[in-house]
Amino acid sequence: MDREVLRPYVRRLIILSVGTFVVVFVMLEIFFLFQKETSDRPPQVVELTIPAGTAARIDAGEPVPSIPEELVFVLGDELLVNNEDVAGHELGPLLIPPGSSASLLMDSAENYSVTCSFLPSRYLGLDVREPFTWEIRLIGLGAATPVTIVLLFLYSLIVFPMNTPKDKSLSV
Incomplete structure (x- = not known):
């Protein structure tokens, strides 16, 4: 497959990965903040x-x-x-x-x-x-982030389809 065809997909995946990581991290920290007084x-x-x-x-x-x-x-x-x-x-x-x-x-x-x-x-x-340690926080981040990235990436392909260049040799 041509690299030019894959480039928009990879760019979208990278942007979604970074954004999802930040959002999941913030959400988990908010959850841990509520638990902090009793378990941290x-x-x-x-x-x-x-x-x-x-x-x-x-x-x-x-x-x-x-x-x-x-x-x-x-x-x-x-x-x-x-x-x-x-x-x-x-x-x-x-x-x-x-x-x-x-x-x-x-x-x-x-x-x-x-x-x-x-x-x-x-x-x-x-x-x-169990006390909330950094290890537990990393496990939560590692468990939630990849699944969320995949689901958002697939959803983005459905809602915002890619405009890829057509191969002229396959045209009729």
């Missing part, structure tokens, strides 16, 4: 304090305002539960006597619903997420 940090110790009087409030059917219904963690976080109540409490596999503390390592990225004795619902949601 190194693992840390997250403390949860069970205040005094919690057992009495739960027995009365009242919520404990300082304890959320769901917690979000990054893979590798450690949940440290401090029990300041006069009664013992449990959280999943942890039994926490009065005046003591226990910890739970978040070593698997999943959504958990664990039993707990310090919420009226008797369940606490634990959302363990």
